[in-house]
Amino acid sequence: MSGFTTFVINPAAGRGRVGQMLRQLEATIRQHGRSSDIEIIVTQAPGHGIEVARSAPAGSRVIAVGGDGTVHEVVRGIAGSDKAIGVIPIGSGNDFARMVGLHRHDLGAALRTALHGGIHPIDLGLVNNQPYGASLGIGFDAAVARKALSAPTFLRGMPRYLYSIFGVLKDLQLPTLELIQNGQTVYQGPSLLVALMNASTYGGGIPIVPDAIPTDGLISAAVAGEFSRLGVVGILPRLILGRHVHHPRLHFFRGAEFTARFDRPVPAHSDGELIEPATEYRVHMVPGGLKVIRP
CATH class of the missing domain: 2.60.200.40 (Tumour Suppressor Smad4)
Structure with a gap:
């Protein structure tokens, strides 16, 4: 894996809660990692997260900051690649995070895991050839x-x-x-x-x-x-x-x-x-x- 990490932040996630936390999130992310190895992208519209994840460097970490909708876009963007998905679960559902044991993490713990946690394989679902992660x-x-x-x-x-x-x-x-x-x-x-x-x-x-x-x-x-x-x-x-x-x-x-x-x-x-x-x-x-x- 490369040492580069892309954070995909969905400001609409958690019924707008993520948008209200943007400044705090960006500051905390930069506090936990080296700026030269981190990219922070705030999505602008549905589907933007897919494009961001797809264009992230090969072998990098792509972190979905939001809920299951944000995770779904990142999964679609990295499926079939050597990139890994992490999750900062601040959505209203968080079933993917629950599936992989991340839904009870506080912000600091979730960020440390995203930047330094281990990489583990799980199964990937395909419905009519389109990827899905949890359900x-x-x-x-x-x-x-x-x-x-x-x-x-x-x-x-x-x-x-x-x-x-x-x-x-x-x-x-x-x-x-x-x-x-x-x-x-x-x-x-x-x-x-x-x-x-x-x-x-x-x-x-x-x-x-x-x-x-x-x-x-x-x-x-x-x-x-x-x-x-x-x-x-x-x-x-x-x-x-x-x-x-x-x-x-x-x-x-x-x-x-x-x-x-x-x-x-x-x-x-x-x-x-x-x-x-x-x-x-x-x-x-x-x-x-x-x-x-x-x-």
Whole structure:
């Protein structure tokens, strides 16, 4: 690895918290490292982080300062290279940081790890040939995230989330899913959602697949089958608490590759970032395909 480190700072992360911390962040970064070996880039728009990560020097460290959206852009920018990703987790979700054991670090500890931590390989997910680090969700949860974009601006936090859930529930019509693993159909029927995971959590800590391991070369898949509106309301608290795994309409699989086919376009999110709805999602895992900076 080269001794150069690029910090990719997303000022919109953490609902604008990172932007409010910019001067503190820049001062602390320079305090912990040599200026000649550090580059600090503040992203200007969605997608800018991909370009910054892609143009960072070969073999360098690229540090995502923000949440899962910032991490996702850096992952896309360095996938297939010899660069390593670090994380200063100041987002609202931080599931990637949680996956690699960084979500409880304070700012100083996170910076020391970013600059001096060891480099460890983890698996890299690909959905329709696009990289992701921690999670892929297809169906209800992605529809809720998409609905939130059109929620009234005065709604924040949980009220905005509840508005979105009940907005999606009002028009709930489950698509038909065929989930194929290594050429064999393992599930066919109505489906509320499908999660194809490298991490065990998404959505800011929801343990959708509690036993997922990001270094086993496998996708940990969860399928929620046919649920009524009332059934969705009933399963959500169990899902948040991780008490859903024995529910008879939840199905779990593990494999190196999956194809999810639907009878109509279904929305999805990758590391929390929305993907254009599609009828087919081809997903596989690249063992050890991503270098991560850890303590």
